[in-house]
Amino acid sequence: MANSTESLPKQAEAQEVEDGDQTFEELGVDPRLIRALNKKNIDNPTPIQRVAIPLILEGKDVVARAKTGSGKTFAYLLPLMQKLFSDSGPKGKLAPSVLILVPTRELCQQVYVEVSSLIELCRVQLKVAQLSINTNPSDMRVALAGPPDILVTTPACIPKCLSSGFLKAASITDSLEMLVLDEADLLLSYGYEDDIKALTTYVPRRCQCLLMSATSSSDVEKLKKLILHNPYILTLPEMGEVKDDIIPQNVQQFWLACGANDKLVYILAILKLELVQKKVLIYTNTIDMGFRLRLFLEKFGIRSAVLNAELPQNSRLHILEEFNVGLFDYLIATDESQAKESTETKADSGAVTKKSRKRAKPKLDSEFGVVRGIDFKNVHTVINFDMPLTVEGYVHRIGRTGRGYNTGASVSLVSPNEMNIFDDIKSSLGDDENKDAGFIAPFPLLTKNAVESLRYRVEDVAKSVTKVAVREARAQDLRNEILNSEKLKAHFESNPKDLDLLKHDKVLSKKPLPLHLREVPEYLLDATTREASKLVKLQKAAMGNNKPLKRQSSKKTSRKSKNPLKTFSMEGPKKAQNGGIKRKRE
Numbered sequence: 111m112a113n114s115t116e117s118l119p120k121q122a123e124a125q126e127v128e129d130g131d132q133t134f135e136e137l138g139v140d141p142r143l144i145r146a147l148n149k150k151n152i153d154n155p156t157p158i159q160r161v162a163i164p165l166i167l168e169g170k171d172v173v174a175r176a177k178t179g180s181g182k183t184f185a186y187l188l189p190l191m192q193k194l195f196s197d198s199g200p201k202g203k204l205a206p207s208v209l210i211l212v213p214t215r216e217l218c219q220q221v222y223v224e225v226s227s228l229i230e231l232c233r234v235q236l237k238v239a240q241l242s243i244n245t246n247p248s249d250m251r252v253a254l255a256g257p258p259d260i261l262v263t264t265p266a267c268i269p270k271c272l273s274s275g276f277l278k279a280a281s282i283t284d285s286l287e288m289l290v291l292d293e294a295d296l297l298l299s300y301g302y303e304d305d306i307k308a309l310t311t312y313v314p315r316r317c318q319c320l321l322m323s324a325t326s327s328s329d330v331e332k333l334k335k336l337i338l339h340n341p342y343i344l345t346l347p348e349m350g351e352v353k354d355d356i357i358p359q360n361v362q363q364f365w366l367a368c369g370a371n372d373k374l375v376y377i378l379a380i381l382k383l384e385l386v387q388k389k390v391l392i393y394t395n396t397i398d399m400g401f402r403l404r405l406f407l408e409k410f411g412i413r414s415a416v417l418n419a420e421l422p423q424n425s426r427l428h429i430l431e432e433f434n435v436g437l438f439d440y441l442i443a444t445d446e447s448q449a450k451e452s453t454e455t456k457a458d459s460g461a462v463t464k465k466s467r468k469r470a471k472p473k474l475d476s477e478f479g480v481v482r483g484i485d486f487k488n489v490h491t492v493i494n495f496d497m498p499l500t501v502e503g504y505v506h507r508i509g510r511t512g513r514g515y516n517t518g519a520s521v522s523l524v525s526p527n528e529m530n531i532f533d534d535i536k537s538s539l540g541d542d543e544n545k546d547a548g549f550i551a552p553f554p555l556l557t558k559n560a561v562e563s564l565r566y567r568v569e570d571v572a573k574s575v576t577k578v579a580v581r582e583a584r585a586q587d588l589r590n591e592i593l594n595s596e597k598l599k600a601h602f603e604s605n606p607k608d609l610d611l612l613k614h615d616k617v618l619s620k621k622p623l624p625l626h627l628r629e630v631p632e633y634l635l636d637a638t639t640r641e642a643s644k645l646v647k648l649q650k651a652a653m654g655n656n657k658p659l660k661r662q663s664s665k666k667t668s669r670k671s672k673n674p675l676k677t678f679s680m681e682g683p684k685k686a687q688n689g690g691i692k693r694k695r696e
């Protein structure tokens with residue numbers, strides 16, 4: 111673990127804060143990587159990348175805290191890969207040079223895909239492998255044979271590799287040059303503390319350690335102390351210091367007060383009357399609620415898929431891929447981290463142990479996670495159908511939109527029981543009507559009349575979505591997905607381009623869907639709602655296909671102050687200069 115004590119040259123620090131337009135080239139990034147980034151429409155570094163890349167290239171330990179969607183993945187991947195390009199270390203290694211630890215399989219896959227694509231685009235001879243605790247022994251042996259230069263995995267997988275004999279502790283000590291803990295704020299809450307502690311005993315002192323996180327928490331502090339030595343801390347102002355600098359400011363946040371039993375009619379009105387832009391990611395706190403919502407929306411002709419921890423991994427990844435490429439518009443994600451967090455609070459312990467994770471959710475995949483870190487592409491709206499149980503949960507959910515240079519919106523449906531957490535969220539974000547940032551505004555486009563006009567249709571349908579119907583739909587979906595998962599495996603081996611089987615938003619209802627519920631007749635809409643719907647459509651047309659905008663390379667634009675990739679500050683250019691990236695040594 112790097113243990114440099116030299117302090118940063120003052121001049122360089124001042125210059126970096128002032129000069130916000132450094133290019134990747136100026137940061138010393140390898141031309142092959144720059145070309146690869148350009149092919150991905152990425153031309154200029156984000157603030158966290160501007161500061162982190164040179165430090166990581168210099169070999170420093172770094173803790174980087176930056177808001178969701180701010181480009182933390184490339185902030186560590188680019189220097190890490192560059193170092194491997196010129197790795198002149200001993201040949202004949204028996205373990206990976208780089209270990210990237212992430213909390214969930216979904217993230218594992220995401221980081222693996224990103225690394226693989228950089229390797230391919232740069233045409234370099236590097237090998238990357240991904241492993242999860244469910245990888246079978248023969249696949250594990252193949253993945254570790256070589257060994258790979260980079261291993262992306264969850265912490266729980268390391269003891270499994272060691273006990274199977276495919277990886278030796280002494281080889282890790284000999285080979286490991288870099289250890290990355292990505293989404294560090296989540297690693298401990300997923301119950302990986304013991305696994306990480308065990309790993310630290312094999313991590314050699316020379317190994318460079320990086321810790322990336324979207325929020326700061328006692329867990330991040332704990333990990334920092336456990337693994338890093340004298341790191342550079344690149345940070346957003348702490349939560350509570352500058353409260354409004356947590357949510358990317360290109361995300362507009364809204365809320366609607368409604369009774370718990372009215373949530374179905376409210377969400378139907380929002381979606382059916384097209385008052386929000388697609389694609390839409392909807393969060394529920396339980397799988398049953400996810401399926402209830404899916405069945406309900408289905409009756410009104412709104413097709414969606416439910417992403418949850420019960421599904422086979424193949425299916426989950428395909429649902430994500432399918433949603434990301436735009437094959438369907440509505441995804442209902444069950445936020446399992448909420449269940450974990452409540453278990454944690456109840457147990458009043460810092461982490462949920464592996465045993466307790468297994469006891470609490472025997473059938474669910476403990477490495478499932480769709481709230482944090484997942485880079486959903488072009489999600490324009492996040493809807494909290496159920497409110498998250500923590501402020502961090504809210505921040506991470508909302509962070510699934512407004513990623514990169516995209517804009518986004520969120521709508522939270524808040525029932526009286528959820529008012530307390532909503533108040534906590536508002537005060538943590540520094541909610542203030544006089545500021546744009548951090549302000550959660552009442553959703554302006556939905557009138558009471560519009561809701562009431564749909565109510566009588568909704569009540570009957572909602573009653574028909576009984577507990578039994580939900581249970582059957584859940585089982586049916588699981589059966590479909592298991593079948594899909596097997597078929598997909600075989601099918602894509604011979605037909606890699608065929609997306610035909612990737613239909614996760616199939617109708618679940620057993621009865622034929624009532625045709626009259628598909629359209630909302632004009633007479634049911636009041637003038638205000640009609641106008642609002644028109645406005646949303648116009649906005650959508652004006653936005654084109656919502657492709658990420660390319661930043662204009664050298665000119666400073668007004669977007670600078672509005673873009674989370676361009677500045678850490680929510681408060682315009684002046685504040686950005688003073689209150690931007692904080693760097694300190696610990």
Ligand SMILES: Nc1ncnc2c1ncn2[C@@H]1O[C@H](COP(=O)(O)OP(=O)(O)OP(=O)(O)O)[C@@H](O)[C@H]1O
Nearest residue numbers: 152154155156178179180181182183324483485514
């Ligand atoms: N320099 C850049 N210019 C434009 N887009 C970028 C840049 N760097 C990264 N991106 C894009 O921004 C999106 C978000 O990046 P990334 O997933 O790394 O965010 P993050 O900070 O890790 O967020 P989270 O904390 O939610 O995981 C990705 O789609 C990525 O391709």
